[in-house]
Amino acid sequence: MPSTLHARRGFTLVELLVAVVVLTIVLGGIYNLLLNTQRVSRAQAERMDMQSNMRAGTLIVPSELREVGYDTTYLPAAGGLAGSLSTVQSDILAMGPTSIRFRAVRRSGIICAVGATTVTVFGQWTTVGWNASGYRAPSVNDDLTIFVEGGTTTGADDRWITRDIIGITTAGVNCPALGAIGAGPGTQFTMLGFAGVNDPVTSAQITVGSPVRLNEIMEYSLYTDADGRNYLGAQSISAGGGRQPVLGPLNPNNGFNLTYLDLNGNQVACAAPCNGGFASADMQARRRVRTVGVSVVAISDENVSPAGTGANQQLLDSVVTLVTLRNAVHR
């Protein structure tokens, strides 16, 4: 038995200490590796969130602003003509460095019938086709921009007018065939009338086959939410809804910045909110805008360590894009 006990010797203290030290070093290394990997992973996820934010910023805002155009008011008493600069009413209703309010196009269509205070447009919300385009159903909170042909032998009096909608009817509304557009269901929009304060338009000046645009007045702005962070918010002014965050968090100082450029690329100066009405200096400034520069500076949701080591910090990234207002370039 003694010989057996002798054969089952234990570890010496030195051996144990060496083993513990080696194990500690190995485990420490593995822990560091895990920790760094996790930090890098978190940082990467934050960076992707930021880039996703910025991408949304470069997709949503330009797609909304792209179709901004203008109406033209005919002023016979003043001797003005359609298209004269003093009568151009921009779709931009207010503008500042961190916010913009404008008419955003929600649907487009073609007129199949004109009444004393109504226009009927091809298609209904469920209709799919080039003559009934849109991504949401029309609402009485929207307004309608209508092309006015005026005299058919001249284009000098052609113009667009925008009128509030007071009624929408689809039940039993049908459109006859027009050219390549087949007969089918339609949508009738009722307004108080076509004549405006500054423009005596009559229904006889609106022709079948003319295009219309359905608009929602939207405002995009940088704001501070209840969580204390800054976001780009979208608010439907015409529908009266609250402000909804579109993307963020953004840098509180310059997270969402807008610049307004004229035909020559010079910045249009106008003190915010630059929302003066008809024939005001503000309107004169707004109608000069041809391009909008959109800058988005996103920050990470949390402080992270980009390299996996070192102190945590807030990530920051930015993107800048220029949006040409497609409908403001033809005058």
Place this chain on the structure above:
Amino acid sequence: MRSPCVRNERGIALVVAIVALVVIGAIVTGTFFMSTIEQRTSINAAYTSRALEAAEAGMNSAVGGWVPVSYTPGTDVVFSKTQVSATSVGDSFQVTVSPLNSELLLVKSVGTSIGGVTQTLATAVRLNTADVNVTAAITTTSPINFNGAAFVIDGNNADPNGWGGCPPGPNLYAIRTSSNNWFVPPMQQNQQDNVTGLGNWPSVQTNQNDISSSTFENFGDLTYNQMAAAATIQFQSYENGPYQPTPTLNGTRCNYGDRYNWGEPFRTAGYVAECQNYFPTIHAYGNLHLNGGSRGQGVLLVDGNLIVDGGFQFYGLVIAKGSVNLGGTGSDGGKIYGGLFSQNIVINDQSIIQGNASVQYSNCAILRALQGGAYPVPLSGHAWTQVYN
């Protein structure tokens, strides 16, 4: 007896290593998964942008490179391109032009990028058409020099042979002029017999004060210079001819790129059907001579003098700032179906009509020519729109 002891001396290194590998693997896999999703999102966004660019390229090329065909309500005109530019391999667009009424058209462009993403844009355009007040087969400011008795000047409306869908038109005078005399003496009885149309024989109105320089300059919203600038076929001042325009094909389609292709006015056997709807506007900065038994249609604007003989036939509207010399014998007589404006802006300048030349008023030929010569103007303010289907 050692073996049990050895079995009891198990380590934790392997376990720790496996756990570490699992944790690291999970983190790496998660990151890789998120990156893949992000990459796909980015690629889709890029494809969407490319499709939008392709659609916009299609729309701009359709409006900017307007094909001067006669657009008929109810009939869409479609053309496409499979590669938008040298750097956009695989991207394509298809454009459909749909007449909405007699003035407005919808230009719809569907852009498709590689990856199959499509975006659709549309723009509403108004056809800017010259409003030409044609009141006679020949409108002029000077007496005309007639030679021979085989010519024909007819103000009675006649549709070109084989043209369908022509609206009714009025009969007009054969000649209206602001001059005291409509011919250069001597003028024989049998010559005057060939001047027919509205009113008493011969069908002529002289001393017409409504015919002035403005008659040859202003056409509704357009001026002569604007029409000339918008012409799709231009001849420089040194390019005087004689030319023999003839309709030609590019493969199976009308060759719009051929400056000597002025459309196909004929509807008889052997005609080039693909070009029958092609009505270009042709502008010559100087004099122009046309002959060779050839043909064309559209709007012909000549800053200088025009000579038409050798059997050349033109269908549509001819406006010459200088004089017009229509001649040729037998079947070689130069012929104009539609209307002729000859301003004779040079002092003592006279138009000459001789041989078997003819000018036949045709309301239909003029309307088609003006419609084909119209060019699109986007409806300023709200023409451009994105289409969601």
